[in-house]
Amino acid sequence: MRILTINSTLRNLAVAAFRGGSDKPILKQQVGGSGDDRTLASEQAEADVFLPVSRALEEAGMLPLDVIAVRGLHGGERFKRPVFASESVLAELATLAPQAPLHVPRLIEIVEAAGRAFPLTPVVLVFETAFFVPLPERERRYGVDPELTDSRSLRRYGYHGIFHEGACLHAVRKLESREPCLLSICLEPRPELAACRGRRPVMVTGGSTPVEGLPGETSCGDLDPSVVLKLADDGRLGPEGTNHLLTCKSGLRGLTGRNVSLAELLQSSDEDLQLAKDVFLHHLLRACGAGIAALGGLDAIVYSGRYADSASVLHDWLNGRLRATLQRDTASLLHSHTLAQHLRDIAYVMVRESGVAAAV
Amino acid sequence: MTMNVLVFNCGSSSLKYRLIAMPGEEQLSSGEAQRIGPPTAKPSCLVLHGNGRPNETRTIPMRNHAEALQQVVAVLRETPDAMPDVIGHRLVNGGPTITDRSWIDDSVLAELIACQDLAPIHNPPAIATIQACREMFPGLPQIVISDTNYHRTIPLHARTYAIPQDVSRAMGIRKYGYHGISHQYVVTETARLMNIPLDRFRAVSCHLGSGGASLCAVVDGRSIDNTMGYSPLQGLIMSTRCGDLDPGITLSLLADTMGDRSAVETRLNNKSGVLGLSGRSADIRDALDSGADDSGSDRNQMTAQVYLWRLKKYLGAYLALVGRADAVIFTDTIGETVPRVRQAVCSGMDVFGIRLDTERNASARQLPADVATSDSPVRVWAVATNEEISIARSVYQAQCES
Numbered sequence: 001m002r003i004l005t006i007n008s009t010l011r012n013l014a015v016a017a018f019r020g021g022s023d024k025p026i027l028k029q030q031v032g033g034s035g036d037d038r039t040l041a042s043e044q045a046e047a048d049v050f051l052p053v054s055r056a057l058e059e060a061g062m063l064p065l066d067v068i069a070v071r072g073l074h075g076g077e078r079f080k081r082p083v084f085a086s087e088s089v090l091a092e093l094a095t096l097a098p099q100a101p102l103h104v105p106r107l108i109e110i111v112e113a114a115g116r117a118f119p120l121t122p123v124v125l126v127f128e129t130a131f132f133v134p135l136p137e138r139e140r141r142y143g144v145d146p147e148l149t150d151s152r153s154l155r156r157y158g159y160h161g162i163f164h165e166g167a168c169l170h171a172v173r174k175l176e177s178r179e180p181c182l183l184s185i186c187l188e189p190r191p192e193l194a195a196c197r198g199r200r201p202v203m204v205t206g207g208s209t210p211v212e213g214l215p216g217e218t219s220c221g222d223l224d225p226s227v228v229l230k231l232a233d234d235g236r237l238g239p240e241g242t243n244h245l246l247t248c249k250s251g252l253r254g255l256t257g258r259n260v261s262l263a264e265l266l267q268s269s270d271e272d273l274q275l276a277k278d279v280f281l282h283h284l285l286r287a288c289g290a291g292i293a294a295l296g297g298l299d300a301i302v303y304s305g306r307y308a309d310s311a312s313v314l315h316d317w318l319n320g321r322l323r324a325t326l327q328r329d330t331a332s333l334l335h336s337h338t339l340a341q342h343l344r345d346i347a348y349v350m351v352r353e354s355g356v357a358a359a360v
Numbered sequence: 361m362t363m364n365v366l367v368f369n370c371g372s373s374s375l376k377y378r379l380i381a382m383p384g385e386e387q388l389s390s391g392e393a394q395r396i397g398p399p400t401a402k403p404s405c406l407v408l409h410g411n412g413r414p415n416e417t418r419t420i421p422m423r424n425h426a427e428a429l430q431q432v433v434a435v436l437r438e439t440p441d442a443m444p445d446v447i448g449h450r451l452v453n454g455g456p457t458i459t460d461r462s463w464i465d466d467s468v469l470a471e472l473i474a475c476q477d478l479a480p481i482h483n484p485p486a487i488a489t490i491q492a493c494r495e496m497f498p499g500l501p502q503i504v505i506s507d508t509n510y511h512r513t514i515p516l517h518a519r520t521y522a523i524p525q526d527v528s529r530a531m532g533i534r535k536y537g538y539h540g541i542s543h544q545y546v547v548t549e550t551a552r553l554m555n556i557p558l559d560r561f562r563a564v565s566c567h568l569g570s571g572g573a574s575l576c577a578v579v580d581g582r583s584i585d586n587t588m589g590y591s592p593l594q595g596l597i598m599s600t601r602c603g604d605l606d607p608g609i610t611l612s613l614l615a616d617t618m619g620d621r622s623a624v625e626t627r628l629n630n631k632s633g634v635l636g637l638s639g640r641s642a643d644i645r646d647a648l649d650s651g652a653d654d655s656g657s658d659r660n661q662m663t664a665q666v667y668l669w670r671l672k673k674y675l676g677a678y679l680a681l682v683g684r685a686d687a688v689i690f691t692d693t694i695g696e697t698v699p700r701v702r703q704a705v706c707s708g709m710d711v712f713g714i715r716l717d718t719e720r721n722a723s724a725r726q727l728p729a730d731v732a733t734s735d736s737p738v739r740v741w742a743v744a745t746n747e748e749i750s751i752a753r754s755v756y757q758a759q760c761e762s
């Protein structure tokens with residue numbers, strides 16, 4: 001099966017093409033603006049990305065494609081699982097734009113552009129939030145008047161569902177147990193911890209937006225609401241400036257004064273990074289404890305994400321701290337799939353189950 | 361050295377006082393001025409505790425805290441052999457500089473006034489009371505004991521928010537932590553009850569008031585984290601406060617009100633939490649007690665679940681910080697008198713070494729009470745808090761040291 005995966009963030013667009021079950025992509029390209037260059041018009045996307053991609057795929061003998069998998073950040077409560085894109089699906093997706101005003105329109109642009117470049121190829125949409133749609137009400141609800149949140153579909157999600165789902169499935173198989181108590185730690189620029197009974201999430205650090213939770217490379221994580229209001233009330237910042245500050249200039253960057261990757265932070269013993277490292281680990285340890293309480297036990301911690309290589313050094317530390325509390329060691333598992341590999345696997349299953357492949 | 365310590369605990373419209381003979385902790389007199397300020401449906405009054413006899417209520421107009429103080433002092437003078445030697449004032453937030461017990465002089469007072477916005481409901485009347493005391497008792501030493509003081513040992517990485525450090529410094533943004541006087545009292549009491557030296561005592565202290573609530577992680581008798589933050593809004597779900605909230609939601613609420621900060625502050629501080637979730641009562645006991653035939657039972661159940669879930673997650677979070685705890689401590693109105701809350705929060709926590717004895721817990725009326733099973737490695741205590749005694753102890757200690 002010939003599969004193209006597309007991961008579009010606000011700043012860039014990464015494509016990878018796979019053939020059959022090979023884990024090594026035939027083709028890998030990254031196109032993107034940097035800094036504040038956030039928009040990539042659809043014409044541009046088609047011209048700059050999909051035409052050269054299409055030529056490269058042709059040269060590699062990858063055409064026609066069997067399926068294209070596109071990652072979506074926010075699918076609301078409507079999209080509980082991956083779905084084939086169609087006019088009606090895109091129309092439903094468009095209604096979610098108020099919940100994620102930057103991401104949803106961008107995703108629709110990308111899907112439409114891919115549709116023009118590869119008109120005969122089915123497109124699968126894979127949403128990060130889908131895994132978290134069934135979170136129990138006590139976990140997904142905030143401590144405010146339900147009218148305030150429900151009218152705008154504000155609830156807790158979690159924004160690395162693709163990694164968590166893959167990692168938990170891996171752990172279920174490895175542990176040969178149907179519903180093990182798992183802490184899934186996704187080591188990405190916006191790290192996220194989910195507590196799962198097998199493949200069912202019961203708690204997650206992410207919030208109604210990806211800003212809440214653990215501090216990220218540039219995002220603040222948990223913050224006193226009074227501090228948000230104090231910042232926004234400051235004449236220099238205002239609400240827009242506060243949003244930018246908390247999303248793009250905080251986290252590890254805010255604490256160290258420079259751009260630091262999570263991998264560098266975890267591996268380094270640089271004194272300049274010590275405070276940021278301590279802050280991050282403090283929040284992570286707290287999140288682990290909260291997750292263990294939510295689960296009522298712990299069988300293993302499973303690590304994933306692009307910085308999964310740093311898992312061993314991180315686990316040494318976490319296990320040491322948790323040993324004091326739990327009076328025993330905690331097993332660790334590693335799932336080092338890339339996001340593109342996850343997308344490929346999901347698309348593969350979708351095509352197999354739907355019988356679309358037979359038609360191609 | 362013996363001395364009489366006069367303790368003042370100021371609310372926005374109340375003034376509690378207690379005269380305590382130290383170090384014996386004998387209570388000489390106590391009471392509370394209520395409904396201080398502009399006239400309300402009921403007149404302002406001074407309630408004198410009978411200490412065994414019935415309370416006496418005197419209806420007296422008191423337009424501000426200085427007038428209330430005059431009435432309190434008049435009452436104290438009725439028993440001339442029981443007058444204060446030193447005065448301790450409770451302050452909710454002592455700001456960045458008043459982090460240790462501070463004797464009041466002109467410069468300390470100036471600093472308190474400069475940071476009164478950190479606790480806009482509680483600090484201004486406390487400062488007014490301090491000023492009035494200086495005039496009425498010019499010769500007496502006075503000291504401020506702040507709730508933030510106990511949390512001065514929270515390490516830098518636990519009190520630093522992950523925002524640009526130049527912004528934090530310029531705007532004075534950091535975690536302070538609150539309820540420190542109560543946390544310190546119950547932690548000290550529980551260590552004593554368990555015969556563990558305070559400087560080796562590890563615990564999670566749960567101050568669950570009918571209004572505010574916070575958890576405190578304690579290592580070696582010292583606070584290392586508190587669920588409240590820069591303000592008392594962060595953390596647990598409280599009677600009318602939302603606790604933790606995605607910064608994105610706060611910003612979208614601000615956008616809805618066209619940037620009206622005080623409207624959002626009022627919404628999150630006064631109309632959220634248990635009140636916002638249940639839509640009818642700010643008291644979690646009403647949601648817990650709601651029967652299945654109650655018209656609002658679904659919403660009450662949801663409210664109770666969200667409240668208890670947040671509490672349980674934070675208990676787990678703090679047990680992870682503390683390492684193997686000696687005890688989990690429950691205190692204040694909800695923590696002391698609602699066994700169901702302790703039951704819900706401590707159930708399924710065997711992984712942390714916590715085993716609650718259902719019967720002991722349900723029947724615990726006389727506090728302090730250890731409500732864990734005999735074989736539970738981590739003990740669970742319900743301990744009545746006593747902020748005034750806690751303040752008197754700090755004052756006594758400071759006076760002896762000086």
